[in-house]
Amino acid sequence: MRWDGLFADLEAQWERQLHAQTLAEAAELTRGEWAGLPLAARLRGARGRPLRLLLRHGHQCELTVQAVGEGWIGGRTPGGDSVLVRQAAITAVDGPLAAAVTAEGHLGGGPTLGSVLRRVARSRAAVEVVGLDGAVVVEGTVDRVGADHIDVARHARDDARRASSVRGVLVVPLEAVALVRTAGHAL
Template sequence: MRWDDLFADLEAQTQALLVAERDAEVAELTRLETSRLQLVNRLRPAVGAAVRVRCLGGMALAGRISAVGAGWLLLDEGGGREALLAAAAVTSVAGLGRLSAVPGSALDGGLGIGHALRAVARDRSVLRACLTDSTVLDGTLDRVGSDFVDFAVHAAGEPRRREDVREILVLPISALAALRRDS
């Protein structure tokens, strides 16, 4: 009887060690997988979710994520207002939940902020540009380069007319926090 108890105890200890080893391995693999996530992986599953976003320059926005790309997100602020945010200028996002998309998918390196900015420039929308240094400008995107935009400054809410343009500013894309427009 004592031998049976001894072997049963040894078997239980072995099983406990195997379970602890497996749990440690799963935890390490989870940490490794999480380390591969990018912001785009956290944002993609949240399309349609209500979030609060803070950006460099102290700007805070709230709305529903309507689209996400590599380096940007589009926020529907409601009331016909949208904001295109540069992911590099985002300092926090509240309301995402726990879901993440699989890292390394085609969308991670897909349509970048340059693509989104070129679409806005083609649209000729009147914008409010919020920069990372808290500067706010009203106007229209004229051109989009690889790392800059030409921004025609003119009166808020007015379409771009040559005679109404006060100046053309060349803005590094890295200086953009958000472009807001009313639809």
């Protein structure tokens, strides 16, 4: 009978070691998986949640995440505006990024900023383009989207685009853009 107790004790020790080894391997695999995740995957995992994005030169943008694409994040601000933020303009993210969603099934990491801005151009929504320094670069309507720039017809953001209200066209390199905001329109 003493052997039975010894064998039970040895088996329990073996089970504990096996469990500890399994936990260690799982932790290592988890670290390895997280090491390969881009920020966009974590931003996708926050879809439907509010985040505070810290942008270059200390500016901030609060939004509820609606979409994440290749190099950008889009959502709604607490004031109801729609906003697109270039990922390159983000210096830090304050909010729940514990989950991650990879872009499986998409070509690359989803739609590009250019393709989303082409949709904005087709909608004729008035926008505010904010530069990397936090200053408003231009208000108006996106007329055309090139490979690395946008043409914005300059007019007041609360006016519709009419020939009489347009004060010229400003060409803005996408590299200079931190965010694009529309008043109450979905991007």
